[in-house]
Amino acid sequence: MSKKSILLSGATGLLLSISAQAHDAAENMDDLTRAIAVDYEERLEDLYTHFHANPELSFVENKTAARMAEELRALGYDVTEGVGGTGVVAVLKNGDGPTVMMRADMDGLPVKENTGLAHASKAVQKDRNGNEFPVMHACGHDVHITSMVGSAKAMQDIKHEWSGTLVLIVQPAEEIIAGAKAMIEDGLFTRFPKPDYVIGFHVWSGLTPGKIIIEPGTVMSSSDSVYITIKGVGAHGASPHQGLDPIMIGSSIVMNLQTIITRNVAPLKPGIITVGTFHAGTKNNIIPHEAKLGLTVRSDDPETREKLLEGIKRVTNNTAKALGVPEDLMPVIEHAPNRTPPTINDPEVTAIVRGVFEEEMGDHLMRRPRDGMGAEDFAYLMAPETGVKGVYFSVGGSISEDPSQAPSHHSPEFNVSPKPSISVGTEAMVRGAVALFNQD
Ligand SMILES: [Zn+2]
Ligand SMILES: [Zn+2]
Incomplete structure (x- = not known):
């Protein structure tokens, strides 16, 4: 039961609940922040808790993929499972216009969770080579997929505000830098509408909750193992x-x-x-x-x-x-085959998406120079040879007063604040996609 339905139990509650339901869905872009907040309380928080407690390793994200397919299908998307292993592709056709792809990665890591959270993972799973590991969402990919469900609903609710084709991808095996390539090799750009634009985000434990960093140019490094x-x-x-x-x-x-x-x-x-x-x-x-x-x-x-x-x-x-x-x-x-080029944000696409963030979510934007050479296989989706232009941005989810002291990604103590990161991530993805659909 969601927090909201507990609050609204009883006879008056029932009436309130019905009237609240009628206005739950976003009616237009101005209504988006409120509608996402309602969706978070009613649905996304529980979904996040579920994903956090049930992480799965790279390329064996079977239950996660099945749940994502179920959620997206229920929202009226045309869903295909098993793309590039466990990947899921969900398409929503909405008239003429460009094709925009949203990407969320879904794998956990072989880490034993030590956060002490009520919904901490106790999961143990065999990886694709048959070796057993404790598993944890120690990089926040549970935030990404939960937010994708939020975005899928919002995009459906505000269909009259945009026109084109929306493609959502739930990507396996980011942590071993293999899933994006596997999906492309399995026909992501040929079996499904090929995107003109791709957008995605990563939640960061070392960034103030709800803050967004979006910059043109290289945002993640290339990675090669030799x-x-x-x-x-x-x-x-x-x-x-x-x-x-x-x-x-x-x-x-x-x-x-x-x-x-x-x-x-x-x-x-x-x-x-x-x-x-x-x-x-x-x-x-x-x-x-x-x-x-x-x-x-x-x-x-x-x-x-x-x-x-x-x-x-x-x-x-x-x-x-x-x-x-x-x-x-x-x-x-x-x-070694698990390698990735640098993730380079297209300057024009970044300007469009950053522009709408400035207008509608200005308080969330911040600038900070890069301080590391982490890598990300999102790069494959917008590598020059694909002809797809894209932008990848960061959303803060720190649990610490001083974000620089927050437990790092991939550590057993890793933890992010789900509410601001999911709500802001969802709103940013939706506003970014709509801006790309509606360019003149
Ligand atoms: Zn990671
Ligand atoms: Zn990650």
């Missing part, structure tokens, strides 16, 4: 000249890789090459036959990304050559 296997020749540690030491070669590669950032990339262009794993050897007096490095590579633009990935090959191969590695033992460099 694995390097260095082959050597095993020998006794006391006879290094009889072997070929992969630890020494690997160490030189680690050091030389950093020269790519400092010597090849322009000083004002951000870039990261982090060697996060270095595995080799079994015993102090044995030269092993192999060493393995694991790298994460980040950049903010496609040119720098290419420079870093090319540079890694060049430095690795030439360092090996310089240290006497023969042709048949050259290092093996693997570029």
Whole structure:
């Protein structure tokens, strides 16, 4: 039972409830904030609590997807399930005009929740490889999908305010940077109306509740995982000249890789090459036959990304050559498939959406420079080769007085304030979409 129906129980309550129901739906754009607030109290809060308590891992979001499909179908959308694995696509055709896509990601993380909340997750689930993990919505994707249900209702209620085709996508596996690509490969842009524009948002625990940050240009970095296997020749540690030491070669590669950032990339262009794993050897007096490095590579633009990935090959191969590695033992460099380009907001689309936020939600807008190189596979949906222009923005949901002290995303203590983030996220998505539909 929702809070509202508890408040309104009893005979007078019944009458009030009926009259309130008649005005629940948004009648026009001016009525949107109020209508979303009512929807939150009556429906979205319970839905959020349900999703938060029942998170699922990447590509096995079966119950979440089924529930989303059910909610969107009930709102009159034409729903297709199983797109790119567990993805859901919901279409609402509403006359002539552009096609606008809204995206929400739905996966949780292999984290054991430690928030102490009444609706904290106790879920344990097998991932797609059969390994069991505790699961938690430790990144706020429960906020995104709940807000999508709110947006779906509002867009239906104010149908007379816009014209075109609305496509909602419930995306799997953002956390392993795979779901957007999987949906595209399964015909997202060919089996369904192809969007002219795509919009989406992420809730942030480190941002004041209800605040919105929307900026043109790069908003999330590219992310690539690279694995390097260095082959050597095993020998006794006391006879290094009889072997070929992969630890020494690997160490030189680690050091030389950093020269790519400092010597090849322009000083004002951000870039990261982090060697996060270095595995080799079994015993102090044995030269092993192999060493393995694991790298994460980040950049903010496609040119720098290419420079870093090319540079890694060049430095690795030439360092090996310089240290006497023969042709048949050259290092093996693997570029893992879970990768994403940078998320670059289209300046025109950003100006349109930001413009309507300024007019209608001005109090919520704030500016803050980026302070990290996180990545997001939303980038695939508006990569240049898709021809789709888009904008991705941030909505604050901090639970702390001082947002900079809030528990970070992906931590067991992660928590966001659902009411402002869902209500503001919903309103922003709806106003943004309507502005894109109604351009002259
Ligand atoms: Zn995340
Ligand atoms: Zn996330």
